[in-house]
Amino acid sequence: MAKEKEFEEELRRGLKERHIQLIALGGAIGVGLFLGSATAIKTAGPGLIFSYIIAGIFILFMMRSLGELAVSYPVSGSFSAYANKFLGPLAGYITGWTYWFMWIVTCMAEITAVGVYIHFWLPDLPQWIPALLALVAMTVVNIVAVSAFGEFEFWFALIKVVTIVVMIVLGGLMICFGLGNGGVPIGITNLYSHGGLFPLGLKGIILSLVMVMFAYVGIELIGVTAGEAENPEKTIPAAINKVLWRILIFYVGALGVIMSIYPWNQLGTIGSPFVLTFNKLGITAAAGIINFVVLTAALSSCNSGIFSTGRMLYNLSLQNKAPKIFGKLSKRHIPFNGILVSFCFLFIGVVLNYLVPAQVFIYVTSVATTGAIWTWGIIVLAQLKFRASLTADEVTQLKYPAPFYPVSNWATLIFLVFVLIIMAFDADTRVALYVSPIWFGFLLVCYYAFGLHKSSDSSVSKDVS
Template sequence: MEKNNALREDLHRGLEERHIQLIALGGAIGVGLFLGSGGAIKTAGPSLMLVYFLAGIIMFYIMRALGEVAVAYPVSGTFSAHANIFLGPLNGYITGWTYWFMWVVTCMAEITAVGVYFTYWVPEVPQWIPALLALVAMTSVNLISVRLFGEFEFWFALIKVVTILAMIVAGSAMILFGIGNGGIAIGISNLWSYGGFFPYGIEGMFMSVVMVMFSYLGIELIGVTAGEAKNPEKSLPAAIDKVFWRILIFYVGALFVIMSLYPWNQIGTIGSPFVLTFNKLGIRAAAGIINFVVLTAALSSCNSGLFSTGRMLYNLSLQDKAPTIFSKLNDRSVPTNGILVSSLFLLVGVVLNYLMPAQVFVYVTSVATFGALWIWGVILMIQLKYRQSLTAEQIAGIKYPMPHSPVSNWVSMLFLALVAVIMFFNEDTRVALYIAPIWFGLLVASYYGFNMHKNNIPLVTSIDK
């Protein structure tokens, strides 16, 4: 059978294995760990580590489901292209545009945050100026070549990794040997001395799940790199297989150290745990160092967002579900128009974020979280449908099979559904459940209203490579 148009990509495979590895790692570690962990700790206390562990298992299965299909069909519009093939054209349309919207909204927050972090050093400069400069810089990086994007993401991720490892090592030295604490070992009694390990019971754990899942937003970015990976059959599995252990080390490990060093009910009121830990070691520039790390994390998110939105528009165009202008590539095989249009929306976002109250933007990012739940659920469904399209002999020959499928699929989808239900009980996130039906309704209406006459792509259940 002939290949679907969505799989006929002409992108340049310029991402090496080291790029893929660090992009996957960078996607799993965001600004939230450095700045937003305080709010989640207040909700669940030390039991937050268990939530990250359990959610990490679910994310591992989601990434393995993604990997199984992405290795077979490595394209940059992974979720949209695969949904179009295995779940139908409407699902491909909804998934592609939802992922684009999710990243645009996320990047609106990140690009504005760049301005805030920059004013730490130069407070007299209006924050919109560094935000605009950052947007121009990241747009330029994405327009030049995919390899340059990979290099920037490699070094951005490396900065985060080194900082977290340094904090874990330094904190462990305080816990075990009292270094920085007058030689008195701090120990780990803070994990149960203030109301126990579950200070707010199971309810507190449940209520922190939404914040935990939001911190994983972007981990699926590795799938978008599939169309430009030099050796996807090797690099994608190598990166995905390490995701679970990275989560344990960088999230659970960092939180273990933080909540051992400081009473969990004081974290968030006494400043950044990272700054406090480095200060105890006598590093006077700790606040400046962490501010720099958070700044690079925000730039990394913006860089990744422009990359993913440009590729998603490119693949949607190949499916005849976006204007044909987005399928144009420059002489370096970069989807220039998709990147520029996404940048334009981010520019509007900088202005809106400057004008709108902060609470309104919390609502918008909640919608982005719901978008991520949709994408993750679609990834699990795609893998199920992919398996159903194969014979028993073909299933036995899958190069990178998802473990425990289909049971792991249904367990993971039930977990995602639980997160959506929990969102209803939080005042800040509840609005996403009101806006999401409107968003999906608009997508369905636009699909039938504007794209039906262009849709000549038949629904297929198997494809000859």
């Protein structure tokens, strides 16, 4: 296939298969599962399990679309580069900068959270100190080598995975054999004894979809890693193929165990479901264990954010949609300038978070939620256009074709629009629908004011040999 400028990256392929596998796995497991699941359970009860399955199906369709593109064009610019080629320069520009901003805002919150989690053990330590140390440490990891990033993500993800697996296994023993309950099996009656499987009806399932979708933010990171994967044709499909099973095991399995052990209508008022479950098993250090896990989850998010923002600025520069300085690589083939700029924005964000009212910070963070939905939609649309551009013979030569094309594409797009509509019915999420147009409007003004629409010259829009 012909290559364009934004696909001619010079990054070093230092991510091994085990790195890609755990990055894909860790991207789908965030702090929301450990701390935020109680709120989601209050919204839908046991029906939340079905919400995760429903949303998981469309996330899988989106990931398969991403997989088809990533194997055909394994670049770190990923969805921004694909949007630029198949949907036009403006789409690539908006997608790249929106994804960059999404991670900057997310990392601001995560770095600040590190200070809160450390406060659990060191209550007298000012929160800004661990927040700053975390930012500096994760930045150093990213500028050393891509393999260092991969190694840290591997272990961060492994901690989360082991915690959930242990909870599911021990919880299962409690349900089936009465472990930690005096030898009396708890059973699964709590799943349907408090108003049935759908105690809050269809409305509960629908409203919980917003929180469920937000829990999946970061799963698309595997597309950004494709540009530095040692063998993308093998590692990307292997990681994506396991997405559905991960969703079923880690989300559905964990929540099923939790709501079997505790009545769902008690969970929203008595703390983290994971802490409660470990406590019931007689693990007295449960709160400390979960605090350590969410600390590593926050560090993982920060690590991933610095990685992806640096790569996105690098590829935007190749598209002529960001300053040329971001297109330069260090001797280790790392987009150092992009990482450094992201570090500066994150540093400002940590300071601002202590100076401005919390409500203002929530408004800015809301853009990240719609930014994720925008990115997922662009991935599906880009793959739709990519497949339509191929001849019948070229389709048969695809190494990792997305299934059910084009039905899965349109079904996923309709579902994403449906989630946006649901956001309008909740005061906490409705603000995102107000703030996001301001962000997109700002990008459009910059696009034309700085003449970026004129920079889409033949070096980008035309094939090169």
